[in-house]
Amino acid sequence: MTTEPTAREPRRRGRRTSGEDTREALLSAARREFNERGYDGATVRRIAERAGVDPAMVNHWFGGKGALFTASLEVPVDPTVLIAGVVDGDPERIGERLVGGFLQAWDAAAGGPLITLLRSVAGHPAAARMMREFVTSTILGPVAAAVAPDRQAERMSLVAAQMIGIGLIRYVMELExxxxxxxxxxxxxxxxxxxRYLTAPLP
Structure with missing residues (x-):
């Protein structure tokens, strides 16, 4: 049996008349899809279907699922640029560059959806999942894969505790x-x- 498309999520075919309309439709569909299925469960095809556009439009406007996820949170920092800035350079100062990059991202996002999401992590499982996946899947995962000598998942979780902790203390609790x-x-x-968490021997 064929299910008729609802008025809320029309399934159009082809390109929209306005490029900006397409971009906004993809962002709206992505927020719903990531909220319902998480980063790993969401697919470009399903997001495009919800937006009523061709899946190629995701790459056209955002360059892929990772960038679309970041854009849906209105993160004012390009993760690929942040990752490159952390990984490139003196290997003994990766930790400093990572902390500095996160601080820049947190500060630039003040008052936006990313900080709102951070404030919601304690009481909303979906918000906690999205924050976890933003930190781990889009930033710390690639960094750990590039620089950690072993036990990448464990190292990533230790670093995530520091990065999210800074965000909570500095921007939510505002602890001096x-x-x-x-x-x-x-x-x-x-x-x-x-x-030390990223590159030194772990106990």
Whole structure:
């Protein structure tokens, strides 16, 4: 039996008349799909179907599922640029660059959906899953794969505890002096710990 498309999620074929309409439709569909299925469960094809466009439009507008996920959270930092900035350079200062990159992302996102999502993680499983997948799947996973000598999943979770912890303390709880500390001070304090989690021998 064929199910008729609902008014809420019309299944159109072909391109929309406005490129911006297509982009917004993809973002709206992506937010619903990621919320319902998580990052790993969502597919480009299903997102495109919900938006009523060809799957090729995802690559055209966003370059792939990862970038679409980031855009759906309105993260003001390109993860590929952040990852490249962390991985490239002195291997002994990866932890410092990672902490600095996260601080820049958190600060730039202040007042936006990413911080709203962070505030919601304790009471909403879907928000917790999306935050976890943003941190691990789009940023820390690729970093750990590039620099960690072993036990990548374990190292990634240790670093995630630091990064999400900074976000919660600085932007949600606003606990001083972390809330008003400059980036250099936080990087100097936390960077060596993150470096150890990523590259040093683990117990």
């Amino acid at each position: 002096p972390m809330a008003s500390s400059d980036h250099a001070s936080i990087v100097a304090a936390v960077g060596p710990t993150v470096q």
